[in-house]
Amino acid sequence: MAVYTQVSAEKAQALLRLYDVGSLVSLKGIAEGVENSNFLLETTQARFILTLYENRVDPDDLPYFHRLLAHLHEARCPVPRFIEDRKGQWLQDVAGRKACLIEFLPGISVSEPTEARAAAVGMALGQMHNALKSFTEIKPNPLGQASWRSLFGKCDAVATEQFQPGLSSRIERELDWLDANWPTDLPAVASHTDLFPDNVLFNGDRVGGLIDFYFACTELRAYDLAVTHAAWSFSNDGGSCNTEVGKALLDGYASCGELLAEERHALPVLARGASLRFLLTRLYDWINTPADAMVTRKDPLAFLKRLEYYSGVEGLGLFL
Ligand SMILES: Nc1ncnc2c1ncn2[C@@H]1O[C@H](COP(=O)(O)OP(=O)(O)O)[C@@H](O)[C@H]1O
Numbered sequence: 001m002a003v004y005t006q007v008s009a010e011k012a013q014a015l016l017r018l019y020d021v022g023s024l025v026s027l028k029g030i031a032e033g034v035e036n037s038n039f040l041l042e043t044t045q046a047r048f049i050l051t052l053y054e055n056r057v058d059p060d061d062l063p064y065f066h067r068l069l070a071h072l073h074e075a076r077c078p079v080p081r082f083i084e085d086r087k088g089q090w091l092q093d094v095a096g097r098k099a100c101l102i103e104f105l106p107g108i109s110v111s112e113p114t115e116a117r118a119a120a121v122g123m124a125l126g127q128m129h130n131a132l133k134s135f136t137e138i139k140p141n142p143l144g145q146a147s148w149r150s151l152f153g154k155c156d157a158v159a160t161e162q163f164q165p166g167l168s169s170r171i172e173r174e175l176d177w178l179d180a181n182w183p184t185d186l187p188a189v190a191s192h193t194d195l196f197p198d199n200v201l202f203n204g205d206r207v208g209g210l211i212d213f214y215f216a217c218t219e220l221r222a223y224d225l226a227v228t229h230a231a232w233s234f235s236n237d238g239g240s241c242n243t244e245v246g247k248a249l250l251d252g253y254a255s256c257g258e259l260l261a262e263e264r265h266a267l268p269v270l271a272r273g274a275s276l277r278f279l280l281t282r283l284y285d286w287i288n289t290p291a292d293a294m295v296t297r298k299d300p301l302a303f304l305k306r307l308e309y310y311s312g313v314e315g316l317g318l319f320l
Pocket residue numbers: 002030032033034035036037038049080102103104105106109198199209211212213214
């Protein structure tokens with residue numbers, strides 16, 4: 001359940017008075033998500049998402065996300081718009097948090113990706129990267145490769161070993177290996193970096209919405225593809241890889257975006273990095289989320305399993 005901050009009907013009504021979008025019909029907390037507090041807000045005119053930004057989103061980054069989504073919307077990518085009030089303001093203060101009213105996009109997120117849907121996501125990612133070639137603003141990735149060693153340093157060593165004996169030394173080895181092998185000279189572009197199935201809304205097999213851009217930053221575009229591969233081609237627990245789904249994703253991407261030979265060649269390394277990134281953030285969250293928090297913690301080992309798969313012979317074969 002990701003509602004950290006409650007919003008009363010009275011507060012929502014007061015917010016809506018700033019806008020020209022009708023009056024409040026209903027307001028419901030949304031269970032999905034882990035970062036922010038999200039509500040489905042229905043007015044006499046339309047449905048909206050009300051997002052209150054919690055601690056992990058730096059309010060200073062919100063104008064970047066706003067400009068990025070405006071650029072993508074202009075380029076006809078299926079992303080939600082921030083709604084402006086009568087004075088042209090899109091950023092508000094609600095219940096002590098920065099907050100935005102966001103366009104509601106219809107669609108469902110899938111839990112068992114098919115080849116057709118993976119291909120559609122690959123195409124949508126390729127189109128998005130193409131559209132972002134003309135978005136020149138730079139925002140370094142706070143969770144990029146250079147940050148992983150210090151992130152691991154913030155994970156309590158005893159808790160890590162209790163979580164799985166031998167995990168610390170496996171992570172140390174991978175950090176060293178990635179330091180030695182990480183590519184630096186590939187094309188970078190503004191990237192989503194968290195395009196998991198829960199962040200894609202489908203109408204049938206068509207992508208109707210790409211959401212949750214709050215990890216967006218300037219990154220190697222092939223790393224964004226590798227993250228998406230790791231997110232879509234495995235069972236949720238990481239125990240099995242669906243190679244056909246992974247291939248459909250890559251083919252979809254290559255059919256709409258640009259995938260240079262050197263980017264394809266780097267994908268095995270980038271996929272190992274993507275696996276370590278989510279292993280580390282999930283491990284950090286697992287250790288540091290209070291037991292009584294109303295959030296479902298995600299299993300770090302699901303990404304250790306992906307890491308082992310990508311590190312083995314089978315993993316290399318995925319990207320040929
Ligand atoms: N623009 C939108 N249109 C429709 N549903 C949305 C939209 N934005 C968010 N949601 C719903 O809210 C849920 C949580 O949103 P998300 O941005 O992923 O939260 P978090 O940043 O906390 O992870 C999504 O899984 C989706 O169901």
